[in-house]
Amino acid sequence: MTKIISKFEHLPNELLLDILGYCRPRDLFISLFNLNHRLNTLIYSQSINIDLGNALPKYLLDVYYKSVLYNAREQIHCLRLSDTYGRMKRFVINNKQLEINFEIRKNILNQVKYLILWDPIMTSLHEILNYANNLEYLHVTSIGTARQTPNFSDRLLKRLFEMKTLKRLYLALHDSIIFNTDIDINTSVVHLTLNGCYMQHLAPLLRRLPNIQKLNIMCYNRPNLYSVNPENFDYSLYDGLTDCVPYLTHLVLHITHTPFFEIKILLQQLSKLIKLSFSSLLIDDYSNGLNWENIIENHLPNLQKFSLFINEAQIPTRTQIDLIKMIQSFSSPFWHRWPVVIEYYIDSISKKHLMLYTLPSQKDSIRTYLYGVQTQTTKQIFDDDYLNCNKVVKDLDYKKVYELHFTLHSNPPSNILLPNRIYTNLKSLSFSSELNDSGSYDADIILNDLKKIFSTSVLGKIKRIYLYNRIYPINFLSKLLNLLPNVQSLRIDASLFSISTVLTRITSLTIDFNSNVKYKSTDILRQMGTFLPNIRYLYFELKDAQDIYIFLIYCLRKLEHLLDIHMTLHELNVRIDQQAFMSWFNEHKLLNGLNNKVQVEFGGDDNRLHISL
Template identity: 55%
Template sequence: MTKFEHLPNELVLDIFTYLDSYDLFVSLFNLNIRLNTLIYAQPLSINLGNSLSKYLLDRYYQSVLSPARNQIHTLKLSDTYGRMSNFLKNDNQIQIDFETRKFILSQVKSLILCNPKTTSLNRVLKYVSNIEHICISIGQQTQSTSNYQELFKSLFKMKSLKRLCLDLYDALIIDDDIDVSISLTDMTLSTCYIEDLAQLLRRMPNIRKLHITCYNRRDSLTNDDDNFDYSLIDGLGDCIPLLTDLKLKVMFISFEKVEIFLQQLSQLIKLTFSSITLENYSNGLIWERIINNLPNLEKFSLFIDETYIFEDTLVDLNEIIQSFNSVFWNRWPIVFEYYVEAIDKKHLILYTLPIQEDNLRTYLYGSEIRNNIDEYNQNIEKLYYKKLNQLNFIFHANPSSRNLLPTRIYSNLETLTFSFELINPISYEIDPILIDFQQIFSTSMLSKIERLNLYDRVYPTNFVSKLLNLLPNIVALYIPVSSLDLSITLPHVTTLTIDLNSTTAYYATDILRQIATHFPSIHLLYFESTYVQDVYILLSYCLRKFSDLLYLNVKLDETSSHIDRQTFILWFNDYKQLNGLSDDVQVEFNDHNNILDISW
């Protein structure tokens, strides 16, 4: 038998890529000089975000960061529970000196920041002198200003920054003080006003890849094309000659603005476009005209999804389909899914194949499915829905027909959601639904589903139990408390989220009994509630009874409830001492004290 230390260096380094940084340093570091040399040669990606337990976070500070400080290329920080703020404070709150922390930041090439506070964000950007990639995600709850001009000024001054990803809750307004960045080649931006798009691009002359979502300004409630300054777009293509990959999503923006913008980008090789409104975006003749003006285009994807079509909007499906029936569209097959329940409930989805979205809203019944494909090639058909990871099924009370969704090959489908938009879902007949459901999914395909999300407050009687019987390998489940009274045991479910915001009365003790009965292997447990009084009952039982539990999270409605942090910590420490819980079990709070996180 070959011993580990007899393996060649190349194979040992390959093995190291599969090991967590913590395991690498705790298990193998300082065993001998050779292993130390190989460990030091390994570039590391360190995640200090919320997925790491508080106990392991402290172990990283003690045992990993200091010896690994020269080889950390990617670092992830989060401020949801103040971890990023603590990392950037020049004090002794964490077990690694501040100079080492600054040195690590000066060395990293890639930095991922989740919900950073404004002060933390400004501070960290001062220390990252060799950064090439930054990804910043700022959610609605983050206590951060929605004025991102200062953030952009700092980022565009970074001479080494090549890739930038900004997932912002609100759009920025570009002003003249933002420098030109000659280093940026790749940008993803979740919110940008269409009026600022050209000005932003002119500040990135070497941009090659752009993924962006554009809106009208808040004070522009209509598509006022007459007041739009089209001179901003003139000559734009000459300013960004290297842009070849564009992914553009528009929200309530007129087609005229988009067409004039795309006319400037004749160098595009790949174009991915999506919109949440029909307008002229569903006209194949106009798209054919645009694409003919993009001589280098090799890949094109179109996705139009208007979920709620106004009553007075006339949708002529035949006319739309006819516009895509030319020989030109043989290169990019089109699918149309049109659902009509009533005059005020119409939904149209139009997309090219293979679909580039990972998430699709659909209907088991009642959709009129059309396409412009003359002949199906089985090998090509396997690729049509390869990127689709999640399907969201909607059920209405009166579908226009019982026509089923066609059978398709979903090779990477992992998540399903179900929503019943009914007045009284309790009385809904579910057996025919589940029988039909099995007609469009093979047994092998259902066995690949790992996550099930049930976001409604109430579901038809026995629906959840019978559905779970069809999905034998579910590992993650989101379920309302009203559906917890199941008739089956789910030994594979390790992640469970329970929505306690029910319109029906419940008892915390009943919930705990049902969890213990139906979910024997829970590792990660989440509660969403509006009632702070339930927290102590739920936690005291879960911490004592669920031996496999590694993580417990409680989220309260921020507008109605919060946890008194000091009172809870006193109770928690007493509880640990009285019940013999390890000191490894630790608690963290967010700033609003409406989310608490207990981990081992």
């Protein structure tokens, strides 16, 4: 007779290990740890990923400090920290604010292999790097100019290049990294993503990365800082670069205000490239297909994948654009494997915007216009036989597009709509408005046109709507929400907030109260409580610190599913008085029966507030 397994601990080790791999760290060390020696042994064999970022409620953060980190200290391989509300700063300060002592925290950092840091204050980042001596992967994302990045980024790159175990590095800072010549050669880094480097520092940087295999980098040149041309250019900058990066096969290069001839000089030195993705904010000579064909055929013999994206949004009025000539330069048989699309918008006043890109599109977010875009594509030039045999490829042309951003203008040059395309993974629609009058468009016409561009199934997949600026057609928001039945997240200016239908699917709401247009806070709060019953995440962008109290009193009482409230003050010199707020909040908790799980965190220079419930 087959033995019936009726208890969890009767399962074999192989199954238990598989089950434990799906458990959260707090489940392992609060629910299962110390039940018996066997379970402890299996738990200790797990590699643990710890996320102490903003998504973790404050009361659970305290639970991790008290009951999880100490017991898991020898097996934490991946750690995520955030400084938006000072969590990262407190983690590296030698004091007794936390439930786990400083030596244990240092030991955890010393053995972590993967470290993800969100919005760090640079002083905190440098402190962490003093103890994280065995990193293989470091990911740093900074989101605001208040994070002090430029003051310390020169020391940062030097420190990172001294780390001999680091293999993958991701730096997304809000300004260009400062490069100094005293930076050492690093032989361990094989993947580098750097969201900010001056163009003149790219070659010196590469010379210090002899084993680099994949590079994703944004390079800046300040416009009109100085004139660079083939006659005065220092060609020695790139001499011999081929021998310095023998393993570089994947390059994603974003540039601004860099002349084409310099990019040509660079690519001539990178003959081992297998994959090249290039984007520019200037048309210049980048929009000539013959130039790219010459480089690829003569200097990049191993290239298998190529992506081009040119996006100049502010074309001078004196610049003449010949779309036919431009598209014909990409019409040779060479371009059959990488078809090209041109989208050109020009209004009657001064607006000229051109995008040129290869298919399939490699961008996850695209800014365009609902009306008036002239479109050209080499698919109209190639043979029908080629198009037919590539039908599957056509269906994947916009597979990576996650968000579309439309701009509405008062006087579009025509009512021509964007072509109907297949967006298999589109999840977000955002709108910017340059309208002066809400009567410039009819909301019903716009919505009908959206239905022409997108299939019903695509509209049903939209999860997020973002409306920037203040002036939109009358009832645009409410009608848009009716068109998109599965929206879960909404961002909007306070003056536009007008909802009259119950929307149970929306769980995340961001409201910007910074405009000068008058609004009634009580009306907005009433609509939230009546028509958005399932709100879990609230984000308020405010000007007046006193508004915090008004909104909190209502939201904490009426929104029964609320989990998180984030409030940010954007006015200069407007700050939250922590002592006064905590005195009021503690009294409010007591009077309204809120439990101890409801906690507060402050961030920035006392201009951010986070309440987790």
